[in-house]
Amino acid sequence: MKPIEGRKRVIIEEVSPQVDCGRYPAKRILGDLVTVTAAIFGDGHDHVSGRLLYRPSTEKDWRSTPLSALTNDLWSATFHADALGDWIYTLEAWVDHFDTWSADLRKRLAAQPGQTGVSASAEPQDIPLALRSGALLLEQAAARAKGSDSKRLADEAARLLKLAKAKSDTYDYPLTEEIVALVAQHPDLTLATRYPEELHLWVDRERARYSTWYELFPRSTSPDPARHGTFADVQALLPTIAAMGFDVLYLPPIHPIGKAFRKGPNNNVTSAEGDPGSPWAIGAKEGGHKAIHSPLGTLRDFDALVAAAREHGMELALDIAFQCSPDHPWVAEHPDWFNIRPDGSIQYAENPPKKYQDIYPLNFESPDWRGLWEALRDVFTYWICRDVKIFRVDNPHTKALPFWEWCIGEIHKKDPDVIFLAEAFTRPHLMYSLAKAGFSQSYTYFTWRNTKDELREYFEEITKPPVTDFFHPNLWPNTPDILHAALQNGGRPAFMQRVILAATLGANYGIYGPAYELGENVPAKPGSEEYLNSEKYEIRQWDRSASHSIAPLITLLNQIRRNNPALQSDGSLHFHNVDNSSILCYSKWSGQNQILVAVNLDPTQEQAGWIDLDLKELAIPHNETFDIEDLLTGTRYQWHDRSNYVALRPDVMPAHIFRLLRKPNIEAPQTTQSTNS
Structure with missing residues (x-):
């Protein structure tokens, strides 16, 4: 055709x-x-x-x-x-006929008899005819232009015709760079090819790329062990959390908790009087996803917390979990939004043989799917109207992908500054599809990447195109659901190691604290990633002033991140070879700011090795001596060329975070070795 x-x-x-x-x-x-x-x-x-x-x-x-x-x-x-x-x-x-003509003319002029390197007997070049062709192209450009541009181009066309008629023995190139540029401003698009697709680009605000999250359960924030925590108690903690350098305070669901089939401590299927239940069992007679669990306070108290967080340089992020307790108003009002079993009862959540009778999943194949979609969207818009602009979405991979694309798109039409974090510990294609559908950030497999090869392979995937064209990773070393074996067995050094990795490998990271800073590491049972005495099912008391807390290290890490733009994005991440499989080394840069990190991945003993720096990546000439500063200790070292030695004791500090100093400091310690032993 x-x-x-x-x-x-x-x-x-x-x-x-x-x-x-x-x-x-x-x-x-x-x-x-x-x-x-x-x-x-x-x-x-x-x-x-x-x-x-x-x-x-x-x-x-x-x-x-x-x-x-x-x-x-x-x-x-x-x-x-x-x-x-x-x-x-x-x-x-x-096709740029004028540029083709211009290049051709320069070749003709260079080949004129008498030019340097050209024989006097060489074949003559028909320069006047070429000038007439150029004049025609200039006349056409003048016709496309307007005003003074048109006049200048027409004048140049007339000048070329005059030169052509002069029939000189030799010619120089007749046009100035200014005239050439002017012609380019008025191209002939009559036969231009337009790419058949109009491609789309979504532009997020900076916090989608760089953020530092702190998760806590408001009900566990009371200074009085006999009292349920409140929004006011959380507000009292804001100065402490802000001083640690966090800019996002994330709260698990704050809605009424159902009483039917309420879980007891340690995920017990029965509860006693006074057991608070799981915040993810959403909904009671007081309301559902637009209501607040009354022991936490009122809507006015919540609004005050949101405003106070902003005054401390933080934003409040809410957990949105689209599931319902049996007591949720939707169960009575819209039973068709749920899966109905043959006996007429509503299907509760199951992962056989596990049963979660306190939660009803939503049915995204409901005949009233349009009404369901609109109701779920309205949950977001309700809290956006209360000045919440960040949402952590629980298990989005268990809801229909077309819903997320529609819902996030609808919200972004009016509020493009809203950020969505996908809690999607799921298969790679599904995780990536959620990001493509509109989620601003996503949890990752970082928690389960612990060896040097695993970390390097994974981060070379998620910090480079094509993945970075749609995916912003958010690294969490722990969550209320996940206590990895590395933290269970590695003790305090493992908690230090993993938070350093999270804070420097990723521009977005978060911790579930204070469990993390206090080293909470006892599993519910051997082989389980669930916490013993999990805060999901009971109120906990935390001694934030405990001497073993790594809060000072976390505070320092967040300060380093804020002071070094290199750690505020992911695209420059580059790994450097080390002759020890237990030491991971990588760098990041932004402008003149360069950061080099070396981490001991073994929480049990000192590891040492020679780093083979990629000098080209660091823009360091071979055989050069240069200064580095360990931002964790303030100590400066002088390194030389590619091979440099590190020794890292995990019980002291499992890592170096070096800032490269571009000009050697003659007062720096004269050593090519760095060690924290």
């Missing part, structure tokens, strides 16, 4: 970034420079030019910037993502 216009000779392909052939938007952060690349080429020897077209979806008119040639038919252009929300971009390219 013939094309509508067969004279369009330019091909555009391999456009990047794009996610799943443009099915989903790529993601960037407000203020980013977005680089778009493509393979662009045509037949023959004619030159090709092109431009990137881009705009926020709220604007009608395209913005544009010229494409620059890279190598081997690859081109690129960059635009500034200066607004939150949805952007659209595409490419346009054409």
